[in-house]
Amino acid sequence: MISRSFFLLITLLFVVATLHPYADMHTYENTDSVKTINVQVVYYLPKDAKPLPDWQDRINYHIKRAQTFHRREFQGQSKLTIQLTQQPFVSNRTKDEMPKDEVNNFFWFIINEVTESNTVQFAKNAFPILLVMSDHNFSPGYDDWSRVCSGEGCLFDAPHEQCKGHVRHDGDHRPGSRCGGARAVYWAEKHQGFGLVTADGWRVPIKGTDCVFYHEGIGHSIGLPHPEPNDDSVMGTAQYVDAIHQTRVNEEQKRKLGWEEVEINRDDLFSTFSVTHEPLTPLPDTPFTIQAKLPKRFSVQTIVLEYQADLWSEMESNLEPKMKRDEEWQTFEWEYPGLGAGKSLGYKIHVTLDDGTKETLWHYAKAGN
Numbered sequence: 001m002i003s004r005s006f007f008l009l010i011t012l013l014f015v016v017a018t019l020h021p022y023a024d025m026h027t028y029e030n031t032d033s034v035k036t037i038n039v040q041v042v043y044y045l046p047k048d049a050k051p052l053p054d055w056q057d058r059i060n061y062h063i064k065r066a067q068t069f070h071r072r073e074f075q076g077q078s079k080l081t082i083q084l085t086q087q088p089f090v091s092n093r094t095k096d097e098m099p100k101d102e103v104n105n106f107f108w109f110i111i112n113e114v115t116e117s118n119t120v121q122f123a124k125n126a127f128p129i130l131l132v133m134s135d136h137n138f139s140p141g142y143d144d145w146s147r148v149c150s151g152e153g154c155l156f157d158a159p160h161e162q163c164k165g166h167v168r169h170d171g172d173h174r175p176g177s178r179c180g181g182a183r184a185v186y187w188a189e190k191h192q193g194f195g196l197v198t199a200d201g202w203r204v205p206i207k208g209t210d211c212v213f214y215h216e217g218i219g220h221s222i223g224l225p226h227p228e229p230n231d232d233s234v235m236g237t238a239q240y241v242d243a244i245h246q247t248r249v250n251e252e253q254k255r256k257l258g259w260e261e262v263e264i265n266r267d268d269l270f271s272t273f274s275v276t277h278e279p280l281t282p283l284p285d286t287p288f289t290i291q292a293k294l295p296k297r298f299s300v301q302t303i304v305l306e307y308q309a310d311l312w313s314e315m316e317s318n319l320e321p322k323m324k325r326d327e328e329w330q331t332f333e334w335e336y337p338g339l340g341a342g343k344s345l346g347y348k349i350h351v352t353l354d355d356g357t358k359e360t361l362w363h364y365a366k367a368g369n
């Protein structure tokens with residue numbers, strides 16, 4: 001009998017362990033389960049704005065990047081489900097009627113308008129997050145294609161040089177302008193997260209816009225603060241460093257969400273595929289090179305460059321790459337003719353491996369003087 005009940009106990013323990021290998025992960029310093037997160041994403045358009053022709057592609061790109069990152073970082077202990085509403089959410093207000101006094105009022109106006117419309121439904125048994133992708137910035141002076149502020153209608157004082165998009169010391173562009181207004185909040189009493197990514201953080205996808213999407217849309221929305229001391233993790237300065245596959249969720253923050261440590265594989269295609277261009281600030285009338293790089297062990301079936309020289313024009317794809325290999329890496333290079341003075345180029349590279357694995361990375365170049 002002893003051995004039989006012992007066997008039963010072991011069986012029960014085994015069943016419990018299989019059903020429930022980990023205690024549920026939960027919101028930061030709180031108890032809402034984030035074992036499954038359901039993010040409902042809406043594209044928010046002021047009444048007088050024209051929707052981007054390919055807004056769904058742009059938003060779906062960020063959704064996919066965030067999901068792959070979340071899966072890698074939490075290894076199944078938290079599952080991220082995201083749905084995009086298939087029609088733009090058209091505001092009752094024009095661009096000019098949006099709140100201009102204070103950026104938090106701008107945030108709450110948008111969040112309340114979408115919430116009160118009752119058009120967004122969340123999946124059951126999941127932590128709900130409303131994530132609004134705004135077509136508009138808090139300050140209307142900033143143009144996200146040229147990444148400069150004309151000053152016209154800008155809500156900030158001159159010099160408007162301070163409104164321009166973030167550019168690293170090496171000349172490479174990263175998302176973010178003081179005109180933007182992206183932010184998010186975890187509202188513990190409502191057991192819900194609310195996030196806003198403004199136009200400066202996504203309409204022109206560049207290295208790091210995927211970090212902004214995750215930072216606001218998942219990180220702050222489940223209560224994560226900025227790390228203390230600050231670091232280059234996704235809740236820190238990751239958006240100024242590189243695309244999201246290069247960063248991580250800070251280990252201590254993960255533990256505080258109830259994550260149980262397991263090993264993370266950062267050797268997959270998502271984690272190792274990168275794109276860039278050379279030089280980082282191309283001269284207006286000189287050809288420059290767009291590059292994609294991945295480990296040699298991946299067998300590439302196709303690799304395609306798409307680009308657009310204007311936010312409203314269709315993507316083109318008529319350049320062929322040259323391939324180079326060294327011990328470890330394979331590099332694909334496309335030569336692009338001169339951009340022209342003051343002009344910009346948005347580009348994205350799709351790679352498909354022989355085993356069917358796919359990745360896409362999007363970036364941006366702007367001509368210097």
Ligand SMILES: [Zn+2]
Nearest residue numbers: 215220226235
């Ligand atoms: Zn933040």
